Amino acid sequence: MQPKYSSLALAIMSAIAGQVMAEEVLEVSKPLPVSSVEVTADTELLQASPSSDGGDLLRAVNGVSGSRMGGRGIDPVIRGQKQNQLNIVLDGAYLYGGCPNRMDPPTTYTAAESYDRVTVIKGNRSVIYGPGGTGGTVLFERERPGLDADKPYRGQVSAAYSSNSETTNLSADLAAGSDSGYLRFVTESADADNYDDGNGDDVRTSYETKSNALMVGAKVADTTWLEASYEQVNEEDVLFPGAGMDSPYSDAETLRLKLDHASDHPLFQRVRAELYRSDINHLMDNYSLRAAPVMMGMPMQMAAPTSSDTLGGRILIESWLGGHQIQWGVDHQDNTRDGSRLRVNMDGSTTEVGVLWPDVNIRQTGLFGEVKRWTGQGNLITAGMRYDYVQVDTKRLADNETIDENNLSGFVTWTQRLNGQYRMESTISRSVRTADATERYISGSGGWSGNPALDPEKHHQLELVLLSEQADLSWSLAGYYNRVDDYINRTAGLNETGTSYENIDAALMGIDFDLAWQLTPTLQLRNGVSWVKGRNLDDNTDLSQIPPLTATLALDYRRDALRAGVEWEVAAQQGDVCLAADCDGLDVRKTPGYGVVNLNAGYDFNPSVSVGAGINNLFDKAYAYHLNREDALGNTAQVNEPGRTAWLRLTARF
Incomplete structure (x- = not known):
């Protein structure tokens, strides 16, 4: 971090504090009940500092970790489950990334400023968000602008700067219309250089990204809305120190069409029909953004163009029947992935030398139903079931x-009000996930190969949650045990011909704890603890790539227009590992623990203008998340997180 930006941030904070000292104390709202199993928050409130992408933003949620390959492309992990074990839904649409090595997980295509709200559902507690989702579901959602004749427009413009990587973020959210229709445009761009880690070493993490989304909605009847959107995300020159290649470009286009109708009929109180199409084109190579390896005096230039196209939709109906609230319907996904490995010849032409994805098509059609029944005294029974034909x-x-494949999933949750303070939730569930295109058919260099004979994963989970809700103190403790038949396990391949996939029996167990405590009218204490352990039941070894015990302790201050906070993130050493040499696993090492302190402050000059500033990794700690990444050659690497970073954000609303 350069000293001039630290001095600027301190000067702003000092001036703000001096102005507020003379103001009266304004009591802030009491903490809302916290939940260890479902978190919903406005995206701008979830994390104070600017986020590089949706995966970076999600790591602010207790129990959500993520693996880093570069400056972007943070791949989220929930309860030890990752990749297609999570359902990531972007305003109703599914995107499956264009990189077999997950340079671009779905969260890469989520500019944080362009979504209004994010919901994280841990485990299997619903069947209405598509097949799979054995580890959880993440919903990035947009809302209607809520305009009327009194205010037919609204807008927000934001600019942010981060010192370490010299990153600039610019975004705008503009809407115009009335209570019968609207037009909304959201744009965001970011330009980042390499950052320095806590050792002062330069980490190859620069990138450029631009996103634009145009949404239009019309109230075609008193209780019927028709909405459409077009969204485009373009990434350029993205560097990945955790891979053998970089990405010159990665482009995504998404079309959405939604119909939302309400009626007085108890069987069709609300009907939502949604269609979407997402197309992703991705290129990675080893020569345009780095020096190509040399063999026998000749550069070995390789490129890998890929595509991932998804067409899907659902019909969701809400009904009331005999005191039961029911959600039921049908959904469909059709994803096609294709990719080749090319050798670049001396004359600039290319020769196909291998196939990454051999034009794989996966179609999933599901029928689902979910019912809620209130049994009195605050008790609730929720049950759901879905059938998927793959x-x-x-x-x-x-x-x-x-x-x-014919896959059957379902759950039953009993919510019991013990007394005025305590509530208990018990959930038994079964969820099934089919193997994806990479696990089935990948054919990369270095012996990385898929397994077409993989059976789908079958997760059987028991979860118990105890919640305490008081005026000034709320907490939630969740414990779970997940027995997995036919868990899809990627091996390092040292004992065979190369890295591949196999079905094993496994178990995942853990706890999540969240607390919010209003100490005074202006001070709130937050605490989160998460722990998960994974075991290979076939050979009684640890599963690879399981996050360690983590904890967060934060103190937030709010007095009138001034807000400030300090946060301490702690991770224990991860010694429960499966190394390649020991049990053919993907862990690169036993990862040491770390503690990181972050500061933030903000001030609302008026309802229209606000400023935020802070310092992440205050003590310039050198550290990396335990979750490493593997390249196409099977090499594993942990990419260090950024060192000390000062940031500043200005926001104007009208």
Whole structure:
């Protein structure tokens, strides 16, 4: 961090504090009940400092970790589950990234400023958000602007700067219309250089990204809305120190169409029909943004263009029947992934030398229903079930054979009010996830190969949650045990011909604890603790890539227009590992623990203008998350997090 930016931040904070000293104390709202299993928050309130992408933003939620490969592309992990074990839904649409090595997980295409709200549902507690989701569901959502004749427009413009990587973020959210229709445009751009880690070493993490979303809605009847949107996200020159290649570009386009109708009929109180199409084109190579490796005096230039196209939708109906609230419907996903490995010749032409994804098509059609029944005295029973028919085929393999699956998932949750303070939730669930295109058919260099014979994962989970809700103190403690039949495990491949996938029996167990305590009218204490352990039941070893015990302790201050906070993030050493040499696992080492302190402050000059500033990693700690990444050659690497970073954000609303 350069001293001039630290001095600027301190000067702003000092001036703000001096102005507020003379103001009266304004009591802030009491803490809302906290939950260890479901978190919903406005995106701008979830994390004070600017986020590089949606995965970075999600790491602010207790119990959500993430693996880093570069400056962007943080791949979230919930309760030890990752990748397609999580359902990531972007305003109703599913995006499956274009990189087999997950340079671009779905959260890469979520500019944090362009969504109004994010919801994290841990575990399997609903069946209405699509197949799978064995580890949880993340919903990035946008809302209607809520305009009327009194105020037919609204807007927000924001600019942010982070010192370490010299990152600039610019965003705007503009809307115009009335209570019968609207037009909304959201844009965001970011330009980042490499950052320095806590050792002062330069980490290759620069990137450029731009996103634009245009939304239009019309009230076509008294209780019926028709809405459409077009969204485009473009990434350029993204560097990845945790991979053998970088990404010159990665582009995503998403179209959405929604119909929302309400009626007085008890069987069709609300009907929502949603369609979407997402197309992703991704390129990674080893020469345009870095020096290509040399063999026998000749540069070995390689490129890998890929595509991932998804078409889908759902019909969701809400009904009341005999005192039961019911949600039921049908959904469909159709994803096609194709990718090749190319050798760049001396004359600039290319020769295909291998296939990454052989034009894999996975179709999933689901029927689902979920019912709620209140039994009196604050007690609630919720139950759901879904059936998914899965078909998989590929067009670029000579021995193409269609794979069919019939998957059944469901859950039952009993919520019991023990007294005025305590509430207990018990959930028993089964969730099934089919293997994805990479796990089935990847064919990379270094012996990385898929396994078409994989059976789907079958998760059977028991979860108990105790919640305490008082006027000034709320907390939630969740414990879970997840027995997984046919867990899809990626091996390092040192004992075989290369890294691949196999079905094993496994178990995941852990706890999540969250607390909010209003100490005074102006001070609130927050605490979060998360722990998960994974075991391979076939050979009684640890599962790879399981986050360590983590904890967060934060103190937030609010007095009139001034807000400030200090946060301490702690991770224990992760010694429960599966190393390649020991049990053919993907862990790169036993990762040491760390503690990081973050500061933030903000001031609302008036309802229209506000400023925020802070310092992340105050003591310039050198550390990395335990979750490492593997490149196409099977090499593993942990990428260090940024060192001390000062940031400043200005926001104007009208």
